[in-house]
Amino acid sequence: MKPHVHVLTRTHIAHLIRPTLPPIYDTARAPSLHKGAAGRIAILGGSQDYAGAPYFAAMAALRCGADLAYVFCAPSAAAAIKAYSPELMVTPCEEMEVEAHGATAPGKLVDALPRLHALVVGPGLGRKPQALRCARAAMQAARQHGVPLVVDADGLYALHADGKLDAGILAGYPRAVLTPNAMEVRRLCDAAVASTSSASSDSDSLGKLLSALRSPTAAGEGAGDSIDAPVLCLKGSTDKVLFHVPDEEAWHSVDVDDPRGAPKRCGGQGDILAGCIGTFLGWSKLSTQSQPTSLPAAAVATAAASVVVRSAAERAFARNHRATGTVDILNEVGEAFHLEYDMLEGALSVAAFARYPVPGKCKTRLAASLLSRDDVQSAEIANSLACDVYRSLASRVIAMPCISHVFVSEAQDAERLKEWCADIRGKEHTVPLVVPQVDDKDLGRRMHHALTCMTGSGRAMIVGTDVPGLTAEHVQHAARLLDSHDVVLGPAYDGGYYLVAVKHAPPVELFEGIEWSTSQVREQQVAACLRCGLSVSSEDLPVLRDVDTADDLSEWHDKPEWLVL
Numbered sequence: 001m002k003p004h005v006h007v008l009t010r011t012h013i014a015h016l017i018r019p020t021l022p023p024i025y026d027t028a029r030a031p032s033l034h035k036g037a038a039g040r041i042a043i044l045g046g047s048q049d050y051a052g053a054p055y056f057a058a059m060a061a062l063r064c065g066a067d068l069a070y071v072f073c074a075p076s077a078a079a080a081i082k083a084y085s086p087e088l089m090v091t092p093c094e095e096m097e098v099e100a101h102g103a104t105a106p107g108k109l110v111d112a113l114p115r116l117h118a119l120v121v122g123p124g125l126g127r128k129p130q131a132l133r134c135a136r137a138a139m140q141a142a143r144q145h146g147v148p149l150v151v152d153a154d155g156l157y158a159l160h161a162d163g164k165l166d167a168g169i170l171a172g173y174p175r176a177v178l179t180p181n182a183m184e185v186r187r188l189c190d191a192a193v194a195s196t197s198s199a200s201s202d203s204d205s206l207g208k209l210l211s212a213l214r215s216p217t218a219a220g221e222g223a224g225d226s227i228d229a230p231v232l233c234l235k236g237s238t239d240k241v242l243f244h245v246p247d248e249e250a251w252h253s254v255d256v257d258d259p260r261g262a263p264k265r266c267g268g269q270g271d272i273l274a275g276c277i278g279t280f281l282g283w284s285k286l287s288t289q290s291q292p293t294s295l296p297a298a299a300v301a302t303a304a305a306s307v308v309v310r311s312a313a314e315r316a317f318a319r320n321h322r323a324t325g326t327v328d329i330l331n332e333v334g335e336a337f338h339l340e341y342d343m344l345e346g347a348l349s350v351a352a353f354a355r356y357p358v359p360g361k362c363k364t365r366l367a368a369s370l371l372s373r374d375d376v377q378s379a380e381i382a383n384s385l386a387c388d389v390y391r392s393l394a395s396r397v398i399a400m401p402c403i404s405h406v407f408v409s410e411a412q413d414a415e416r417l418k419e420w421c422a423d424i425r426g427k428e429h430t431v432p433l434v435v436p437q438v439d440d441k442d443l444g445r446r447m448h449h450a451l452t453c454m455t456g457s458g459r460a461m462i463v464g465t466d467v468p469g470l471t472a473e474h475v476q477h478a479a480r481l482l483d484s485h486d487v488v489l490g491p492a493y494d495g496g497y498y499l500v501a502v503k504h505a506p507p508v509e510l511f512e513g514i515e516w517s518t519s520q521v522r523e524q525q526v527a528a529c530l531r532c533g534l535s536v537s538s539e540d541l542p543v544l545r546d547v548d549t550a551d552d553l554s555e556w557h558d559k560p561e562w563l564v565l
């Protein structure tokens with residue numbers, strides 16, 4: 001039976017998940033938050049062999065925005081996990097290693113359950129019978145308390161450790177998310193087949209697994225639950241999030257339309273995903289806001305986490321290439337989250353126009369005016385000017401939700417410009433998005449295209465790359481001016497402008513009738529704004545001098561404060 005497929009883009013997912021986020025940027029509601037109000041998430045896992053996995057999951061939960069993360073682990077792993085981070089509360093549980101305890105959930109975890117917003121079972125659990133028994137008992141206990149569950153890695157193994165699927169633990173529990181990779185799905189399916197009498201083809205075996213996960217009583221449990229089975233996240237090049245609605249025959253699949261991610265498949269990415277799902281699940285339990293969707297909360301939480309992890313993986317790979325490791329991905333989770341979900345309406349996108357600095361192809365006016373007429377020297381100057389602007393663009397000193405873009409003039413340069421941007425930024429900087437400019441000789445049409453692309457997510461700004469005096473404060477000032485103007489221009493010394501910002505997508509006429517590269521540019525731009533019925537600020541920002549000629553360059557040398565970037 002084919003599922004009903006819902007393809008969700010990142011924009012959809014952001015729209016669906018935002019109402020559940022703790023309101024830390026909401027000045028009216030944030031003061032009422034207390035410690036733990038943004039999520040208390042626990043991990044059950046960690047063994048002598050695997051201390052990293054529970055650490056990745058717990059830290060990912062924190063980086064996603066949870067307040068508190070606990071790890072309940074085998075005593076042999078506790079010291080290592082504690083030593084990885086002082087942020088984690090690590091509790092060694094004898095029950096996970098000592099046979100004498102039979103099949104009980106760790107007592108300290110059971111005590112904590114009433115306070116938890118989600119429990120992730122499995123990362124680094126290992127496959128010792130006692131650990132598996134503990135995991136199964138913990139899932140049951142969590143279910144009794146209505147605690148949302150994420151079951152991953154060896155937590156999934158615990159469901160079929162004796163070869164048959166022990167689906168009863170989770171069957172019909174709508175607050176559980178199972179996150180098998182391809183191998184784990186195969187094992188779960190095989191176990192589902194082994195638990196039923198007839199032999200099955202592959203697709204049948206998935207069908208058997210899905211049926212086994214449905215509620216034996218055909219109704220979901222818990223008031224308001226719209227599904228009657230755990231959610232299944234099938235991880236792969238596209239993550240598919242399966243859920244089942246009572247009384248329907250076919251399952252539904254939310255396909256996360258996000259091609260990003262890293263080609264590097266280092267171990268532990270699944271642990272990061274599991275921790276992030278834990279946080280989003282916890283928030284959906286806590287949220288009192290009405291959801292703009294009929295999709296189940298657990299499916300939306302899973303899709304939202306998938307987007308964050310893919311974005312983090314892509315960012316980590318852009319920075320670390322083949323060396324990308326799980327810690328690198330973990331370190332990108334916070335920024336990825338911020339860009340995906342905290343960029344609220346009215347957010348600002350800032351862009352620079354750039355060409356890859358090749359001698360003879362950039363700053364040709366400057367090269368011609370240098371005594372040496374030296375293309376190489378001119379390209380080096382262009383390079384150093386642009387570096388400063390990219391650093392500033394990418395820098396957190398902008399101190400506001402801001403996506404930075406670099407619009408590259410030659411599409412074929414996009415890849416090497418990406419690498420160049422990645423090389424020049426420091427560890428603390430964000431990665432600018434490198435986007436080709438529209439193929440048009442007219443600067444006005446290129447600016448119109450870039451601003452239109454960016455205004456999709458709020459306000460947009462383009463800054464010059466050859467203005468050494470431009471600082472993050474100018475960008476912030478311009479953004480504030482947009483509160484009271486439709487268009488803001490940063491006046492350049494030569495009659496042009498070094499910055500243009502717009503509150504909304506601009507009409508195409510805004511950049512028509514302007515004689516570019518003349519001293520009339522700013523005046524003509526102001527006139528075009530007024531013709532389009534747009535209010536404009538053209539004198540509120542300081543006049544800055546761009547570097548086009550050798551004269552500009554010597555001015556720059558005489559006034560080193562221009563170098564303040």
Ligand SMILES: NC(=O)C1=CN([C@@H]2O[C@H](COP(=O)(O)OP(=O)(O)OC[C@H]3O[C@@H](n4cnc5c(N)ncnc54)[C@H](O)[C@@H]3O)[C@@H](O)[C@H]2O)[C@@H](O)CC1
Nearest residue numbers: 050051052053123124125126153154181182183267268271
């Ligand atoms: N640093 C750590 O402590 C880590 C510990 N981990 C833990 O290690 C334990 C065992 O996990 P494993 O995943 O290795 O165990 P499995 O025994 O489930 O993996 C079996 C094999 O399947 C392969 N496999 C995975 N995805 C596949 C795919 N899509 N197609 C084909 N083959 C695939 C893996 O490479 C592995 O060789 C778990 O507890 C897990 O949490 C992992 O999370 C990785 C990081």
Ligand SMILES: Nc1ncnc2c1ncn2[C@@H]1O[C@H](COP(=O)(O)OP(=O)(O)OP(=O)(O)O)[C@@H](O)[C@H]1O
Nearest residue numbers: 181235236237239261262267268269270271273309
């Ligand atoms: N081929 C792929 N391309 C891009 N992203 C992928 C690909 N395969 C998996 N992912 C993503 O990586 C994340 C982790 O999935 P993965 O299959 O690596 O988990 P796992 O094998 O359980 O990991 P772990 O090593 O922690 O056990 C998921 O968010 C998934 O979307």
